[in-house]
Amino acid sequence: MEVLDKSWIKRPRNSLEYAQGVSRFIEFAFAHHSADGTIICPCNACAFKKWLTRDEVYDHLICTQFPIGYTFWFYHGERSIGETSNVSSSIFSDVQQNSMADEQHPMVEVDSIRNLISEGLGVGGNIKNGTPVITNEVIDGDAQRSMPSESHESLEAKGFSELLKDGEEALYEGCTRYSKLSFLLKLFHIKSLCGMTDKSMKMILELLSDAFEYARIPSSFYEAKKIISKLSLDCTKIHACPNNCMLYWGEDENRETCKVCNRSRWKTDKKKGPAEASSIIGNKKKKHPAKVLRYFPLKSRLKRLFYSSKTAADMRWHATAENKDNAMRHPRDSEAWKRFDLEHSDFASDPRNVRLALATDGFNPHGTLSANHSIWPVILIPYNTPPWTCMKSTSFIISMIIPGKKMPGNNIDVYFQPLIKELKELWVEGCDAYDALTQEVFKLHAALLWTISDFPGLGTLSGWNTYTGLACPSCNFDNIPHRLNHSKKYCFMGHRRFLDQRHKFRLNTVQFNGRQETRLPPRTLSGSEILSQVENINVTFGRREEIGRSGKRLRTGGTVEGGGTQQWKKKSIFFELPYWKSNLLRHNLDMMHIEKNVCDNILYTLLNDSSKSKDHINARRDLQEMGIKPDLWPRENGKYPPAIYTLNNLGKKKFLTTLKNVTVPDGYASNISRCIDIDSLKLSGMLKSHDCHILMEQLLPLAMRTGLPDEVSAVLIEMCSFFRQLCGKALSAPYLKKLQDQIVLTLCHMEMLFPPSFFTVMVHLMVHLVEEAQLGGPVHYRWMYPIERYLGHLKSYVRNKAQPEGSIAQGYLMEEILTFCSRYLENIETRWNRPRRVDDEPTHEESNPWLDTLFPQVGKPLGVSSYFTLTATEKLQAQPPRSYKLIDMC
Template sequence: MKIDACKNDCMLYWKDDNCLQSCKVCGASRWKDAKHNGETKLKKGKKIPCKILRYFPLKPRLQRLFMCSKTSHLMSWHHDKRVDDGIMRHPADSMAWKKFDEPHPSFAAEPRNVRLGLASDGFQPFGMSRTPYSIWPVVLVPYNLPPWLCMKQENFILSMLIPGPNGPGDAIDVYLQPLIEELNELWETGVETFDASTRKNFKLHASLLWTINDFPTYANLSGWSTKGKLACPCCNKKTCSTRLKNDQKECYMCHRRYLPLNHKWRNDKVSFDNTVEHRLPPEMLSGDDILDQVADLDGLPLTKDPRKKIKISHKKRGDNWNKKSIFFDLPYWKTLLLRHNLDVMHIEKNICDNILGTILDIKGKTKDTLSTRLDLQEMNIRKELHPIQNGDEYELPAASYTLSVEEKQKKFNFLKILKVPDGFSSNISQCVNLKDKKISGLKSHDCHIILQHLLPLAMRGMLCKSVSEPLIEFSIFFKVLGAKCLSIEELEQIEAQIPKTLCKLEKVFPLAFFDVMVHLSIHLPNEARIGGPVQYRWIYPIERYLHFLKCFIGNMAHPEGSIVEGYLAVECMTLCSRYLNTIKTKFNCPERNYDGGVIESDGGLTIFCEPGKSLKGNSPDKLDSHDLEEAHFYILKNCDEIQPFLE
């Protein structure tokens, strides 16, 4: 469905407004004008709209999941075959899923009713071009499917394509109107659907569980600005931050408030910021609490026209709300325990960049600068790090978290010669510049690997205990948080440990290190306890899907149209290929690397029964003695049949 939109993102020309020729908010013309004569552009006798929203109706796509015999029986996996043993492996094991069923028993009574996650992000469609352009797909994830299928690209549902050249910002609510209306219809009346597994019709309903987004998009979807002194949406009005006068940045510390009331660090003024901490951690707000805060923003016009846009003073309001989110139009939205997810992927990347940049003293990335040292002097804390003035220049005393020249060289050499298994990460060694002592070009997954697996090895024996201990604890924290299976006991342990880890870092690291992304890590265990494993709630699969959509662009003059044509073709081929069992398709071809599951042994060791694709064709490759020894050790460590002999 093509729906015209105002060029200032004020409104959609649909339903009762379908016949309007100009925007009823800002007055801008609906049609494009020629640059030279100012007349309305025409193409084959038709006027050209300024913007077109491409909307893909949701109902037929949900119906297709049940009408297809290859997927219909899987849509009730969470009810029929899921094991409920207290371990969270799927969103259906989470508190958010189970608590949603309590006030809505009629919805929960039919296990085939679909639970959805909504993800959105923008991307540049023109590769490395400097042309500013941003397309925003909105993707829906059906969580009824089993864990090994629900986050696969072929099961994602592209809901709409918000056109460029600029991102929608807070006005994304304008474009979400058709989707919210259809979700309301699916919730209240449902749609008649044929189930191929039972050969019967039933009334299908659907609900939206949460949104998946990075931190800037969090602000667009929720309405809470993620900038300034109240940037943390979880702490809300009780966000604790300090403005650094010299560094001109907000610093988010004060993590002692999350410690037990009798903890000795609450009264330790010297090691922290010369204050005693008596405050309690902020309480989690309910949907009704949020509605009370945004009651005066209901009906606020969302537009990019500076003449019509209403400026909101966060200082006068005492909060960071920019709007009332359109998701509250869903009758069940305020009852959800977790509405918007913090993205673990970007939090890991930012923390990893902060750690590597500061410890290795990488120019432009380190948080230990003259401005930060002057801020320490301004606050009269950590006097041993105060800059020493020699004439017009300053000398910075060595800190406990910095490495010597020889130690930094060892660290860069370690990363330069690093080799990892295929598919474990990208080639990190290509990101290391030994000449300039820099690390650049690390992807999010590279930072994920460095933080969880390589950081403890790299820091071992080079830094003092006061620095290495909290960094290793950070590594363990994200390793436990990112596990495929989560237990409540482990989440409670890391939730109790992360405030102590952050407090240890506050004792030694510079103030600028503690940006909002470092602070957000303290809320991640609680979100995992509510929402389940992070693999279903982070942006990794969505980012890969955006690259998949980007590959459809063949006509640079019409990138949105190219994506739509390519997506519809792939959607049709995906449905057909599910039935082509005797032909090699993307559903039955072996993956490049084995992704788990049951291995059927052919009589030999199970480690040699894993399916996969060869990397160098069919030509044999003879291993040298060193590689042969490494392969031998790998088999000894990873083969199940050999494990009893190693105990």
């Protein structure tokens, strides 16, 4: 019997290889195992339960994917060739004795559960006779120092054997389709994907255990969760000072009071005093910490990526995939990544070493109408993985959950201490990990490339003050702050300095700020130069209460010695990483919020909104004070003439009507028309960031043509084109140079049109976006859209509003297990095979695979089908040109 090629199983269904493979499989099955002209259909719908004819099986396998894990065709006559499964001998023998006509599950699931358990516990390559062989090489150094190797081995072996027992134990006597563990995993997947509550799961389990008394189904949700949690990775609780002064860990682990503000570590009873003071000897009350940081150790999570045979290959993608056209499609193509590899060649020599990005932002877990509460999850993103998985939520690793109720602000470095310590260990010493792809133990290292946050978050992480006239971190101190006295805000103009020195706009004083521009563009400072600026800044972290002169309590954040407002608020804790100062890009400007703010400025200024427009009476007084654009100065009666960019009522109606009548595909954007009020000629609702993204790049260029003069619409369309091109999936270095020249000229034209109050710091930051794209690669790896969506997902975990951080931690730990397990499960909807929100897959495919490859069918018909006869002219028009000679379509 010949060895069959089964690589076609993982090929797309519309490929020629897949169609030929299905035909070979059917021929093999009918030659070796058929009954009355039928065979068992292995498609996901039939699930090895139905005996069908040749044509029916072919149709099913063409319309649905062949089971990926069914590579040993036991049900179709294969006995001793091909890829045999590593199946438990006891279960395999039981299945062999059963009739092929019984409704049984394929043996690949038993093998998948066994692989899931072994790889989930990190013993994938070290199993003998069903028992894990634990070597000290794959145990963390901390674990080796904390316990003898014998006790660790016994604990690991015990946990493995318990899970293995649950994985091989039949759900009920004689059941070969589900084991106890696989049934619970699929049940928990349903709970997670459908958003079921814990109480609903408890009631379902009670009903199932009562209805099927002989089934091995836990009777309580607690017992079921206890079985699943054996695959969980650890989470450490670290007590923190409620004033964000310090963490009770390391040398300070046993302290009872804060060493900075002297506040108690424990919660206090307002009536009875501190909890420890109210304790009674012999009947001690349990002390509750005032604040808890939940930290998720990084080493174990990175090692699991290599333990799993499903993800080990993806962690090498950045080094193995080719880049034929030298375009930037991934951070590995960026200048910052390449410079990092050149300066740290030892780190770059092993493609398994992990590059990480850190993202964080705060959110209110209770909703906008409840009391203020700000939780800050810290998320790590591994950049080793390919583009189609890199920025998905299933690839995110939560590092810590910084508790509320108040945002940490400048004191966020206090909570970063455990992560920075672990990152330094991963850089210097590394940790031993097992590679499932090569089946060897290697030394795993990791490095942090940059951070992702909104603009205020950038100030929190870096220590740069983003609320002054020097708010731009890229320009640094090479800028002249300009405060508008009447508008009472800083403006950020002067983009002529980015032009060529011989450009005519540099000498133009009338249409700009009344002065000639002779400055050179600001120089981008290196990490070493930034470090020299912050080297001598000493900060005392914490939030302490002080009594002001008026008798009110004042709260002060991290205090800089010397007092006063300083541009640098601290020396960032990230500089403790040995390589941080050599990184070309350390903190990213967020494209999402920049685009949102620019869109708001344009929309409300064009519509002359009374509350949000950047063109108002104070803005005109600022023009008069600066002595520029006299035709726009306010009159004596307090009114001011309309500007060229201000829409009249007819223009507003045309503009808003165009936006309201635009129809976009389902899921492309929210219903923007609901925000438009034609009667009052206003945008009456809140536009979300993604709506502004669609407006800027797709809809505004269309709408502005109807109501604005050409000189205004041309400039704004150029700006919209800039955002659209910068958000492309592929970027090239020569094209980015042209894009930089385009945005500088566009900003200069906007300075000639709009008042100085229009140019907030978010408008100014557009000039630095191209430079960051050159350093960091495509923007969709460095903006906040996937992070914001993930924070909304974490918000759904909050069931106990008294303990929101604990609810999020428990929900994440359970989701982490299910995300890992979903790679090994078949015949159920998981995070990796979920259908799209709108399933446009065709219900039937043509039998000719060559035709499907050239013309793949997208979409499916709606409603009742109808038949009609084409006229001779219509047939002629429908016929393809003779030069193609593809196929006779008639």
